[in-house]
Amino acid sequence: MPDNAYRFARFQLRRTRGPLIFRAQCEVCEELGPQAATGDAAMMWVVLHRWDHPDHELFRELSSTPYRVAPR
Numbered sequence: 001m002p003d004n005a006y007r008f009a010r011f012q013l014r015r016t017r018g019p020l021i022f023r024a025q026c027e028v029c030e031e032l033g034p035q036a037a038t039g040d041a042a043m044m045w046v047v048l049h050r051w052d053h054p055d056h057e058l059f060r061e062l063s064s065t066p067y068r069v070a071p072r
Contacts, residue, residue, distance in 0.1 A: 011069050018066035024049075027058035039063065 022042035024033040026049055033045025039061050046059045 009072075011071050013067045013069055016066045016068045020066075021064040023062045023064075025060045025062055026053070026056050027060055028056040029053070032062075 019037065022036045022039045024042045024045045025031070026046075031049065033042060033049065036042035036044075042061060043059075049059075050056060
């Protein structure tokens with residue numbers, strides 16, 4: 001089984017070829033920025049959010065990996 005697959009009793013999760021999706025999230029108000037193709041592009045939202053909310057100083061970069069469910 002490849003490193004990027006998970007096996008459960010009735011199915012497997014396998015990484016697919018789709019693109020990664022990145023977003024930034026403010027940890028103060030939990031608002032999410034828009035989806036982006038790169039982490040750098042996602043973090044541009046932080047600059048805009050911080051401009052509107054100068055007291056928001058904690059952010060998180062989120063990435064999402066596509067998977068497909070397949071029967072075992």
